Amino acid sequence: MIVLIPILIGISIIDLRKYIIPDILVFLILTNRLLHITSIEELVSSLFNGLCIFLYVLSLSFILDRMLRKETIGGGDIKLYSSLSMYQGIYANILSIILSCLIGLLWMMIGKRKKIPFGPCICMAYFIVFICTCLASKSCQTIL
Numbered sequence: 001m002i003v004l005i006p007i008l009i010g011i012s013i014i015d016l017r018k019y020i021i022p023d024i025l026v027f028l029i030l031t032n033r034l035l036h037i038t039s040i041e042e043l044v045s046s047l048f049n050g051l052c053i054f055l056y057v058l059s060l061s062f063i064l065d066r067m068l069r070k071e072t073i074g075g076g077d078i079k080l081y082s083s084l085s086m087y088q089g090i091y092a093n094i095l096s097i098i099l100s101c102l103i104g105l106l107w108m109m110i111g112k113r114k115k116i117p118f119g120p121c122i123c124m125a126y127f128i129v130f131i132c133t134c135l136a137s138k139s140c141q142t143i144l
Contacts, residue, residue, distance in 0.1 A: 003032050004087075008123040011080065015119030021076030029083040046086040053085035053093050054078065077118045084126045092129050100125035 011025050037043045061073035085093045104121040108114070 004029065005127075007032075008127060012120035012123050015076070015117040019074075019117050021074070021080050021119045023076075023079070026076070026079045026083050029080075030086065033083070033086045045089075049088065049090055049093060050082045050086040052090060053097075054082035057081045057097070073118065077122060080119060080122050084122070088126075088129065088133065092133055096122075096125045096129045099128060 007025055007028050011021055014025075015021050033046060034043075037046060057073060057078045061078060064072040081097065084096070088096065100118070100121045103124055104116060104118055107116050107121065
């Protein structure tokens with residue numbers, strides 16, 4: 001997690017300024033995860049979580065884009081969700097997705113905005129869930 005914090009902050013700042021999430025930062029998240037995998041089971045689990053979340057968010061984006069007739073979830077957001085999902089279990093990922101949506105809705109309501117950069121919401125939600133998971137398990141070793 002210590003390596004992820006500056007990356008998440010960088011993604012948030014860039015997305016706030018330019019409405020883009022650089023692929024290189026998403027690649028760093030993915031690379032960091034792969035470098036810290038210690039078993040085949042952990043590798044399979046991480047890849048499975050990444051694939052499941054990728055397909056879920058891509059499907060959600062496709063449906064929302066068709067319903068609202070505009071882009072709702074950008075490609076960078078989908079890649080960010082997928083790479084971060086490799087660090088958590090499926091239930092924590094679902095919680096992170098819900099929390100990021102709630103943060104985004106709150107930001108839109110408070111700021112009275114129709115469009116927001118969603119990367120900071122994703123980063124904040126995953127960070128909150130990481131910390132809560134760490135505190136709940138009383139073992140922060142896995143995320144540090």
